[in-house]
Amino acid sequence: QVQLVESGGGLVQAGDSLRLSCAASGRTFSSYSMGWFRQAPGKEREFVASISWARGSFTYYADSVEGRFTISRDNAKNTLSLQMNSLKSEDTALYYCAADRLGRNGRPSSWYDYWGQGTQVTVSS
Numbered sequence: 001q002v003q004l005v006e007s008g009g010g011l012v013q014a015g016d017s018l019r020l021s022c023a024a025s026g027r028t029f030s031s032y033s034m035g036w037f038r039q040a041p042g043k044e045r046e047f048v049a050s051i052s053w054a055r056g057s058f059t060y061y062a063d064s065v066e067g068r069f070t071i072s073r074d075n076a077k078n079t080l081s082l083q084m085n086s087l088k089s090e091d092t093a094l095y096y097c098a099a100d101r102l103g104r105n106g107r108p109s110s111w112y113d114y115w116g117q118g119t120q121v122t123v124s125s
Contacts, residue, residue, distance in 0.1 A: 002032065002114045003026065004024050006022050006117065006118060007021050008119060009120045010120075011124065012123055013123070014123055017083070017087065018087065019083050020036070020081065020084065020121070021081050022079065022082075022116060023078065024079070024080065030078075031053050033052050033103045034053075034071075034097065034098065034099055035099075037095070037112075039093055039118075040090075040093040043093075045096070045109060047107040047108075048082070049061045049069055049082065050071065050100075051105065053075075057073065060105065064090070069084050087121075088123060089123050090123075091121060091123050094118040094120050096115055096118045099114040100113060
């Protein structure tokens with residue numbers, strides 16, 4: 001069992017940066033692939049980024065955030081991060097971190113077994 005708690009959201013202006021964090025409980029965090037998803041009002045939840053469990057982690061990004069967002073993890077601290085630069089108004093959403101206990105590292109939300117409650121990011125233009 002893994003519990004996930006996101007933090008770091010807030011209200012920023014377009015072009016600003018934010019860093020989201022996700023604190024994970026449980027001794028098996030290091031063996032899980034992790035992902036960030038987001039959901040804007042009236043829209044479906046969408047994939048943002050994911051990272052594998054292994055050292056030398058493999059990462060994947062949605063096209064809409066590629067080059068602006070960076071996902072990383074610190075297995076020693078059981079922490080997942082998302083550095084978001086050059087934020088746009090369309091990045092406004094509730095951001096969730098999620099854990100895939102099978103370590104598949106990918107886009108489908110159905111792969112993820114554990115989810116946090118989310119942290120709100122609002123970007124004003």
